[in-house]
Amino acid sequence: MTQQSHSEPVRGATAGARAGLGLASKVALTTGADFWHTAAIPEAGVPALLVTDGPHGLRKQSEGGDALGLGDSVPATCFPPAVGLGSSWNVDLIHTVGTALGDEARAEGVSVLLGPGVNIRRSPLCGRNFEYYSEDPFLAGTLGAAWVLGVQSRGVGTSLKHFAANNQETDRMRVDVQADERTLREIYLPAFERIVTTARPWTVMCSYNTLRGVAVSENRWLLTTVLRDEWGFDGLVMSDWGAVNDRVRALAAGLDLTMPAAAGDDAVIAAVESGALDEAIVDTAVERVLALVDRATATDAGRYDTDAHHALAAAAATESAVLLMNEGGLLPLEATALESIAVIGEFARTPRFQGSGSSQVVPTRVDSVLDAITELAGTAARFAPGFRLDGVADPDLVAEAVTLAGSADTVLLFLGLPTAVESEGFDRTGLALPADQLTLLDAVADVNPRVAVVLSNGAVVSVAEWRDRAQAILEGWLLGQAGGSATVDLLFGLATPSGRLTETIPLRLEDTPSRLNFPGSDGVVVYGERIHVGYRWFDTLDVPVAYPFGFGLSYTTFDYADLALDPSGDGLTVSFTVTNTGDRAGAEVAQVYVRDVESTVDRPVHELKGFAKVLLVPGESRQVTIALDERAFAFWSVREHRWVVEAGDFEIRVGASSRDIRLAGVHTSPGDGIPPTLTGMSTLGEWFTHPIGGPLLAEAFAAAGGGPGLGDVDPLLLKMAAGAPLTKLAAFSPGMTGTVIDGLVEAVREHTFRP
Secondary structure, three states, rough: OOEEOOOOOOOOOOOOHHHOHHHHHHHHOEEEOOOOOOEEEEEHHHHHEEEEEOOOOOOOOOOOOOOOOOOOOEEHHHHOOOHHHHHHHOHHHHHHHHHHHHHHHHHHOOEEEEOOOOOOOOOOOOHHHHHHHOOOOOHHHHHHHHHHHHOOOOOOOEEEEEOOOOOOOOOOOEEEEEEOOOHHHHHHHHHHHHHHHOOOEEEEEEOOEOOOOOEHHHHHHHHHHHHHHHHHOOEEEEOOOOOOHHHHHHHOOOOOOEEEOOOHHHHHHHHHHHOOOOHHHHHHHHHHHHHHHHHHOOOOOOOOEHHHHHHHHHHHHHEEEEEEEEEOOOOOOOOOHHHHHHEEHHHHHHOOOOOOOOOOOEEEEEEEHHHHHHHHOOOEEEEEEEOOOOOOOOHHHHHHHHHHHHHHOEEEEEEEEHHHHHHOOOOOOOOOOOHHHHHHHHHHHHHOOOEEEEOOOOOOOOOOOOOHHOOOOEOOOOOOOOOOHHHHHHHHHOOOOOOOOOOOOOOOHHOOOOOHHHHOOEEEEEEEOOOOOOOHHEEEEEEEEEEOOOOOOOOOOOOOOOOEEEEEEEEEEEEEEEEEOOOOOOOEEEEEEEEEEOOOOOOOOOEEEEEEEEOOOOOOOEEEEEEEEHHOOOOOEEOOOOOEEEOEEEEEEEEEEOOEEEEEEEEEOOOOOOOOOOOOOOHHHHHHOOOOOHHHHHHHHHHHHHHOOOOOHHHHHHHHOOEEEEHHHHOOOOOOHHHHHHHHHHHHHOOOOOO
């Protein structure tokens, strides 16, 4: 066993430090001192804090290293990135990984770990998808909250990022995102909201992009109205590195700390002295900086066991891989039959275990598949690289691989995306595997049909055009430093696959909802698919897919039964039984989707609102209980500017994926009890169906016209008029004057309860 320990973390700032600070000192605290440290004011007892990257592993820059330190950071455990770890659907596991990251941060004197990234995978082409959990906001928020709680349980802060609507790398530092408020509220903000309200991250990091014409770093609606006033965030808002264009406007919007060290102190001071910026805004930002310093209260350097953390990385990787196909039960293989197995593909020898960019970790060690096979079987595998990592075709390597494949009973073929294809800073241009690897697959499959493909990639790749050339596909994503040993355990049956897709795998790029609006043009990207992202699009339109959201195979089978729906307060308790009906232990991810049977607005066919991962031995049954709160049934109403739950039937769907529904029942909701707002521009149809406005309008009609009642009016005429605003009646019904209509609106307002 080995241990690592390093410098002691900073201690908290002295109470009331701001009171003795001059304006220049206060302004200095609102920007970094250098690339990785906040400013210190020694005479006031305010120390600097060290912050560093680390969504899946600490990336602390070595002393004397370059500013980014991409290849020169201290060794740290590289856990599976979010694309892998998220596929575990294991909240407890992610919390445990978070605590391990917190311990490593303490050992290195790091006060804030810059993560997690919870942006939505809007398009499979986003180059940074490997750092994000899912296409679904509920899942991303739940998993991200577990990570935050784990890290912060060790006295280390987190920085929830990138807030908000940062869903591409192309032009990411300036692109203007055009997304309507409902789309933001239902898709791109809920993960942040869930984490802020349930896990209370110490900091939130603003994104680079512009949102509806306003730079996020200067967007008061996002940074103050939504984040603080609505969600109750009480921490510090920092910028992504270099995201601030104007420090005065950023401070006024609610951004407390500009990173890294930035010019502009003089401009802020001048703005305060001229009255353009209230000094109270600076004081508030300083208070938040000092509160962050006070939170960094760890008093010892801490230690961590590198062997234990490597073992945890292996356990996490084991739960992260997703078995997509296993025709004829090809997997698992027998380790005793290793001499009849050919291992082909450079990734088996040179694993790709993480993405490129600011999250790149220098691992404490790396397991390769070849080394892990040797350790398992006591003998080296028969291996051929098959291709070059630079993508240059090499016929000799293909020929060598074909010869080896032809002499084997089974081929383990390791394919994937090279580092140069996906990274922070740029987006992908397609979903296909490299052409030289597909050539290799065809050549190998021609001489041996028993092929199991193991993939290494940080985002979805297309499989439809080649999966008939394989009998099994294990989607390995990027599995961190212990991915090699985890993969071997899965292939040879020492562990049962339990990962599930957090993103739909389409048949074609052309089928994806953002295809015509990604990555935008002329500095603007329009979120034209609106709320229909990922499975919400595919399932609502019944678009054929390669593999649906939530999908994943196992070496065992599961049965669902005994659905029970019990109203509980404003929500619902969903209970059911899951049974392992196979002959191996395994874990099932049971998923709960909610469908609004009839809504006044367009809604996806269903949405994920709960899940549970259940580990069962053969023959074991367990009751699963999942609580749905009122929000599980709500949509964001643009007209009401709030979350709305309409009265009516909701179908509760329980299953193994978004397209494998095993149980279903109907829950009848009374709604939230808040009638919609009526105005003069509300239609006659909206007035007539309103519980208060309908009777009032009927009375007004009778009083105004004295003619036949509404029941005597031609139904076709009523249907024609239903879409007309009430104010338009003044032109057709002399008795319905503006004064009468204003009185109706006021009467409804007085009788309608508003929370």
